[in-house]
Amino acid sequence: MIDLQFSTEVRAARDAGQPIVALESTIITHGMPHPQNVEVAAQVEQDIRDAGATPATIAVIEGRLHVGLEPEELAQLGQAHGVSKLSRADMAACLATGGTGATTVAATMIAARHAGIEVFATGGIGGVHQGAETSFDISADLHELAQTPVTVVAAGAKAILDLAKTLEVLETLGVPVIAHGQDAFPAFWSAQSPLKAPLRMDSAEDIARAHAMRRELGLPGGQLVANPIPEADQIPATELAPIIAEAQRDAATHCITGKAVTPYLLQRIFERTEGRSLTANIALVRNNARLAARIAQALCTRRGA
Ligand code: PSU
Ligand code: MN
Numbered sequence: 001m002i003d004l005q006f007s008t009e010v011r012a013a014r015d016a017g018q019p020i021v022a023l024e025s026t027i028i029t030h031g032m033p034h035p036q037n038v039e040v041a042a043q044v045e046q047d048i049r050d051a052g053a054t055p056a057t058i059a060v061i062e063g064r065l066h067v068g069l070e071p072e073e074l075a076q077l078g079q080a081h082g083v084s085k086l087s088r089a090d091m092a093a094c095l096a097t098g099g100t101g102a103t104t105v106a107a108t109m110i111a112a113r114h115a116g117i118e119v120f121a122t123g124g125i126g127g128v129h130q131g132a133e134t135s136f137d138i139s140a141d142l143h144e145l146a147q148t149p150v151t152v153v154a155a156g157a158k159a160i161l162d163l164a165k166t167l168e169v170l171e172t173l174g175v176p177v178i179a180h181g182q183d184a185f186p187a188f189w190s191a192q193s194p195l196k197a198p199l200r201m202d203s204a205e206d207i208a209r210a211h212a213m214r215r216e217l218g219l220p221g222g223q224l225v226a227n228p229i230p231e232a233d234q235i236p237a238t239e240l241a242p243i244i245a246e247a248q249r250d251a252a253t254h255c256i257t258g259k260a261v262t263p264y265l266l267q268r269i270f271e272r273t274e275g276r277s278l279t280a281n282i283a284l285v286r287n288n289a290r291l292a293a294r295i296a297q298a299l300c301t302r303r304g305a
Contacts, residue, residue: 007068051293127166
């Protein structure tokens with residue numbers, strides 16, 4: 001069994017059997033600029049505490065898998081240069097060679113499972129990129145959802161992706177996609193999209209019950225909870241569409257490929273919206289953290305029952 005490095009508060013929560021919510025670290029190192037990234041990460045952790053659960057931000061630091069970061073570790077990671085972006089493919093290599101890396105949705109799910117954490121909050125999962133029919137760029141996050149039993153709360157998939165194809169792949173892989181409180185699949189910076197989510201649930205208790213039911217059925221894999229950004233914080237999809245298209249053209253011109261694509265697009269959209277994309281991103285992550293805390297609590301209550 002892998003040697004996990006728990007933070008003080010995560011260790012205490014585990015000992016007491018209290019609800020824990022996992023958080024990823026790629027959003028800190030590759031998804032947001034410094035210093036807002038560290039402020040947001042700390043704020044999201046606090047949102048989880050305020051909602052009655054314990055945050056466990058996950059990262060690999062000098063070859064050790066951390067489940068929960070102390071504040072100074074978080075601050076260091078947020079300003080470090082050359083931190084790797086770790087997914088399923090590169091996590092073991094980073095651990096084996098003593099490296100430092102931030103975990104994507106896929107890698108965070110793997111770590112959460114090892115730590116016995118069943119709920120995880122992020123911004124938006126990776127998915128099928130536009131043009132995937134020629135680039136084959138499909139995030140490992142989708143396959144992870146199909147095999148690792150963690151419920152992931154996200155604001156849908158990032159609107160830089162091909163959302164329709166992303167939903168098709170999730171369906172093929174047998175991943176439940178549950179819109180929270182609405183029928184539409186949310187589009188990250190916008191609450192609505194023209195796509196209907198396959199499932200809808202309006203309460204954290206139902207989502208927790210469905211999570212437990214999958215385990216009882218012996219089904220591998222997790223659930224994607226698509227939680228819409230609060231209306232007041234959203235950017236209309238019509239306003240963002242030309243900016244996203246331009247960012248995608250720039251990425252093609254500069255031959256950006258592989259794991260660099262998503263960070264590049266997010267940075268370009270940040271520049272072209274003069275920071276509004278970041279403000280919306282922060283609001284949606286915080287909103288997801290609060291819902292994840294409620295789901296973790298509901299799972300804990302069920303277990304105690
Ligand atoms: N959510 C955000 N910002 C991010 C990400 C999620 O609000 O930067 C990260 C996650 O770590 C996700 C990754 O797993 O983007 C997807 O990367 P890719 O498309 O290369 O699989
Ligand atoms: Mn990719």
